[in-house]
Amino acid sequence: QVQLVESGGGLVQAGGSLRLSCAASGRTFSNYAMGWFRQAPGKERAFVGTILRSGGRSYYADSVKGRFTISRDNAKNMVYLQMNSLKPEDTAVYYCAAALGGNLTSRLQYDYWGQGTQVTVSS
Numbered sequence: 001q002v003q004l005v006e007s008g009g010g011l012v013q014a015g016g017s018l019r020l021s022c023a024a025s026g027r028t029f030s031n032y033a034m035g036w037f038r039q040a041p042g043k044e045r046a047f048v049g050t051i052l053r054s055g056g057r058s059y060y061a062d063s064v065k066g067r068f069t070i071s072r073d074n075a076k077n078m079v080y081l082q083m084n085s086l087k088p089e090d091t092a093v094y095y096c097a098a099a100l101g102g103n104l105t106s107r108l109q110y111d112y113w114g115q116g117t118q119v120t121v122s123s
Helices: none
Strands: 002-007 010-013 018-026 033-039 046-051 058-060 068-073 078-083 092-099 117-122
Touching (some): 002 092, 018 117, 033 068, 033 078, 046 068, 046 092, 078 092
Antiparallel strands (some): 033 046, 046 058, 092 117
16 A cells, blocks of 8 residues: 655645645555646546656656656655646646556556645636
């Protein structure tokens, strides 16, 4: 089992920044790729980005590419989502998730999920 707890959400004006954190506990954190997803009201949970086990490579949805950056600290069992130039359409509940492999853009590949943290971007 892997337990994930997100933090850092809140209300921010358009153009602002937020940094989300995800603390992991349980099984060996470095065995897992870590993804971020988001879910807006009335919409399906959508891929935001993912970072591989070593932290050497990350991949992003086109909608956030160039604005969001994922990083991880395997020594601290932490993963981060730095969000810059936020837009009202970024408003959603953000989830971190852990996967052993496969198609990391698909939420179906992720075995463990946090409870989510709300991000609201005002115009």
